[in-house]
Amino acid sequence: MATPYQDRKLPDPVLNVGDAHYFEAAGQGKLLLKKCKDCNEVHHFPRGICPFCFSTRVDWVEAKGTGTIYTYSVTRRAGPIAYCIAYVTLDEGISVLTNIVDCDLDTVKIGQKVKLTFKKTENGTAMPMFAPA
Amino acid sequence: MTIKGKAYIAGAYEHPTRKAPDKSVAQLHAECAKGAIEDAGLVKDDVDGYFCAGDAPGMGGISMANYMGLKLRHIDSTDTGGSSYLVHVGHACEAIASGKCNVALITLAGRPRSEGSSGTQVRSRGTGVPEEPFEIPYGPVTVNLYAMAAMRHMYQYGTTAEQLAWVKVAASHHAQHNPNAMLREVVTVKDVLESPMVADPLHRLDCCVVSDGGGALIVVRPEIAKKLKRPLVKIIGTAEAPKHTMGGKLDLTYSGAAWSGPRAFEEAGVKQSDVKYASIYDSFTITVVMQIEDLGFCKKGEGGKFVADGNLIAGSGKFPFNTDGGGLCNNHPANRGGMTKVIEAVRQLRGEAHPAVQVKNCDIALAHGTGGSLGHRHGSATVIMERE
Numbered sequence A: 001m002a003t004p005y006q007d008r009k010l011p012d013p014v015l016n017v018g019d020a021h022y023f024e025a026a027g028q029g030k031l032l033l034k035k036c037k038d039c040n041e042v043h044h045f046p047r048g049i050c051p052f053c054f055s056t057r058v059d060w061v062e063a064k065g066t067g068t069i070y071t072y073s074v075t076r077r078a079g080p081i082a083y084c085i086a087y088v089t090l091d092e093g094i095s096v097l098t099n100i101v102d103c104d105l106d107t108v109k110i111g112q113k114v115k116l117t118f119k120k121t122e123n124g125t126a127m128p129m130f131a132p133a
Numbered sequence B: 001m002t003i004k005g006k007a008y009i010a011g012a013y014e015h016p017t018r019k020a021p022d023k024s025v026a027q028l029h030a031e032c033a034k035g036a037i038e039d040a041g042l043v044k045d046d047v048d049g050y051f052c053a054g055d056a057p058g059m060g061g062i063s064m065a066n067y068m069g070l071k072l073r074h075i076d077s078t079d080t081g082g083s084s085y086l087v088h089v090g091h092a093c094e095a096i097a098s099g100k101c102n103v104a105l106i107t108l109a110g111r112p113r114s115e116g117s118s119g120t121q122v123r124s125r126g127t128g129v130p131e132e133p134f135e136i137p138y139g140p141v142t143v144n145l146y147a148m149a150a151m152r153h154m155y156q157y158g159t160t161a162e163q164l165a166w167v168k169v170a171a172s173h174h175a176q177h178n179p180n181a182m183l184r185e186v187v188t189v190k191d192v193l194e195s196p197m198v199a200d201p202l203h204r205l206d207c208c209v210v211s212d213g214g215g216a217l218i219v220v221r222p223e224i225a226k227k228l229k230r231p232l233v234k235i236i237g238t239a240e241a242p243k244h245t246m247g248g249k250l251d252l253t254y255s256g257a258a259w260s261g262p263r264a265f266e267e268a269g270v271k272q273s274d275v276k277y278a279s280i281y282d283s284f285t286i287t288v289v290m291q292i293e294d295l296g297f298c299k300k301g302e303g304g305k306f307v308a309d310g311n312l313i314a315g316s317g318k319f320p321f322n323t324d325g326g327g328l329c330n331n332h333p334a335n336r337g338g339m340t341k342v343i344e345a346v347r348q349l350r351g352e353a354h355p356a357v358q359v360k361n362c363d364i365a366l367a368h369g370t371g372g373s374l375g376h377r378h379g380s381a382t383v384i385m386e387r388e
């Protein structure tokens, strides 16, 4: 038994004001995070205010693009194509919701090292995803 | 200030329908309200406080107040998903204790079964939701978000699929005695494990039902409760807590019950060992395991062992839960299970549960709910009640 990764139609993100820069960078192969200039904490999803110290001095930083799988679920009955949703803990220390791609989904494991890649939604927006490192 | 002893649950009603293709959501709300008001022995014009959540159609509680012709001096439409109605019980106590109302009505109703809703659909929660552009394209659905919490719990604590299955088995043992339950057939661990895998590690039988229907509660001040002819169910402790992704420093191995539980126990002045019956939110089998741990009924990480081998089955097990069959087998109206959790706890305290599942000398009961997703954002609420 194997569940090879297959591309599926991804719904487009509906952006709010302030989100465009993140997705433009994703289109150039970068995963951006927000970092606070006052408490130095990194957070995700990106906000205009630090959720740790409430400083508004938050800036974009580029993630290294490597991490480990915190948890995952191969979702087998939500549409015609199975997909692997996951939280990946980045080397920067925070976890992001994502998909694990480009592998046999039945081999995915918690603790596995993964690296950044991208898949496009229906309108061509690049979404950060992860594949085995 | 404490709400302990400041309010009583005088009326409780669960709508018998599980499929209502020809009734509107507003009508279901109103039928539930009527049932609870009559159960208490009151009339509609006695109601002066109204509580409802996002399942009520219209703006906050205004449309339903209009539909039902309520004359109100207090209204509260707090929405924390399926836990809302437990939050409402707490808020009703606060409103009564501070003199804002005397007779509080809480309603829930919905028809997700007739409307074709399921836990495998990606759903937006509206416009401007800040996290959605960073989540929706990845396909988060109700089941896989709970599944990710289950997967991490298994990894960290060694919880097994067999242990999770025991939660469903116990619920099915209770549902066989409930003529209104959607699934009345007793199932085995093997049945659960052989049902189709929806989102690893959750099988179809690890998931709750999708049902139409609803329920309602009446909360009143003590002087009123004591004049009515119903058994006295006193509210002695309530607490609520939201939990979220904490800026990315998330931990999916515990729920908001770890915060709301201790505060509710402290207010009630009782211990876990005093609780004779517990209604534990059962959107999925993992929800029950995690909340039992977080509420302190067993050590963190030992929930799997605790629920195994029939320990949750009334009569034979040490920790009878969800004796109506719960959301897993009986009813999960509007995809929100908090209301039915309180209703079955009230039945137990009144001695009105089905004789096959009635807990003997049931003097203290707890109801706990989770609304939203164990896997990233949820509301948690705990209510502890005592028979007087």
Ligand SMILES: [Zn+2]
Binding pocket: A036, A037, A038, A039, A040, A041, A050, A051, A052, A053, A054, A055
């Ligand atoms: Zn900061």
